Amino acid sequence: MILAAAVFLVILVFFSSWRLLRGPTIPDRLIAADTMGIFLAMVMLLTGVFYNARLMVDVVLVFTVLQFVDMLVFAKYYEHGELFK
Amino acid sequence: MKVFLTAIILAFTGGALFVNLGSIPDSFLLSHTASRFYREAVVTETGALNTVSAILYDFRAFDSLGESTVIFATVSGIVLLLSRKTLPVSSAGLSLIVKRTFGILTPFVFLLSVYIILHGHLSPGGGFQGGVLLAVITIIFCIIYGSSFDLSRYPPQRKTLIETTGALLFLGVGIIGIALTGSFLGNPSAWRGVPGTLPSAGSIVPINLGVGLKVGAGLAIIFYSMIQKTLKRQ
Amino acid sequence: MIEMHLFISYALILLGCFFALSTTIGILRFPDLYTRIHAGAVALTMSALLITVGTAVYVWELFLSLKILLIGVFLLISNPMATHAIARVAYRHRIAIPVSRDLSSRQKFEEDNRHDSS
Amino acid sequence: MTLLEAFLLPLLLVIAILVVAFRDLLSSVITLSVFSTVLAIIYIIHQAPDVALAEVVIGSGLMTAVYIAVISKIRTYRQTHKRGEKE
Secondary structure, eight states: OOOOOOOHHHHHHHHHHHHHOOOSSSHHHHHHHHHHHHHHHHHHHHHHHHHHHHHHHHHHHHHHHHHHHHHHHHHHHHSSSSSOO | HHHHHHHHHHHHHHHHHHHHHTTOOOHHTTSSHHHHHHHHHHHOOOOOOOOHHIIIITTTTTHHHHHOOOHHHHHHHHHHHHHHHHOOOOOSSSHHHHHHHHHHHHHHHHHHHHHHTTTTTTTSOOOHHHHHHHHHHHHHHHIIIIIIHHHHHHHHHHHHHHHHHHHHHHHHHHHHHHHHHTTTTOOOGGOOOOTTTSSSSHHHHHHHHHHHHHHHHHHHHHHHHHHEEEEEOO | OHHHHHHHHHHHHHHHHHHHHHHHHHHHHSSSHHHHHHIIIIHHHHHHHHHHHHHOOOOOOHHHHHHHHHHHHHHHHHHHHHHHHHHHHHHHOSSSSSOOHHHHHHHHHHHHHHHHHO | OOHHHHEEEEEEEHHHHHHHHSSSHHHHHHHHHHHHHHHHHHHHHHHHHHHHHIHHHEEIIIIHHHHHHHHHHHHHHHHHHHHHHHH
């Protein structure tokens, strides 16, 4: 059941990559990458719990923090056209 | 013609790699001598539960010292290339909501990095990963509050001080190893403790701490030097 | 008792998968950047939160469940914030124009931009 | 090869092709962060949480910021160069 949910989420990531390919603007791609990142974090959590939960949860915790910082870096870059103006 | 040739070469190389990967037996690797020694002797010889961390910071600690020297050389090169005579660029950040939220979240990130550094011998992680998370705090300050905030809170001199402290901690543990066990970076058995508890695993914990401080401060210096603008030459 | 909490966790994960499916449909089929951001903020946060709580119930140990719930709490804070930053950038710098039938929102967009640039 | 891996490896291939195929550098960097995430999941499936943590931390956290800083430097150099030519 856990693995089935993970496989389902991976299939959804496949479909979301279409928006990453065909987004008309950069923020579309950003939203698609954010969605894919959180789906993949959930896949990471589910597979980690399936295999050996005590070791793998830290990876997901670190990944959510870094994903958030990533999105803000992209937003800052896109706000000014460069990282600092 | 060129595309055709490229396709043939790619298909040939891919097929060869695939065949090679398929022919590796699974059980052969783990029954070999070195990996069997690591599997059996890690807990009794070092007291650490995390085998990767034990290999990196106990059996091959001299190698890790060389790696941290590489980071030191990289930081020196980047600071020499991108000159220090620069302006603190901007105080413009993101919107107020993001700033307030990160006022709550940044101590959490710091706590997470300290957890990953100090639990390097028990759970996945260690000095390098936690150090990169420490460097992410500088990225957060520069991105969200503007880089003048980062300059006022953590000036580059203090980052250099932290980096040097980390390197000296690493070397100091090595010299204590000479005094206690007779070899450089040796793991003194008096510090070993009960495996599985937090104050255990001998010299792995202070080496993790030193590597974490060094990597965090070094990568923070690299990022801070890269986002600055150089002064225009008048 | 054990089967009971397994049942609850499976139900929560299944509900989270439904919300994830609706998120993907929204991201693929909505006509406009801002509606896509709406799908990516609301439904995605709900899906992530439900899957996290379901996994925490599945594991059923005190500290491990608390650590997994910490991921959920962090996602609850972080994901709306990231989408807020992206939407704000896109609106302020007129990267994407909202597609709508009625003219009032379009006119408001134009007025905001004129007020911004002047 | 498990069922999950049978779906993840083609996803890795698709995303790697997307990274190379984009003309825009920013889109490539956005896609590259997704690539490192998928690679981390494959490491987790192969029971290597230490490597997965390093991959997540470097590929998704640090390298993105450094790449964006470098792209920002390149763009500003190009703009100032163009402006100097105009004058």
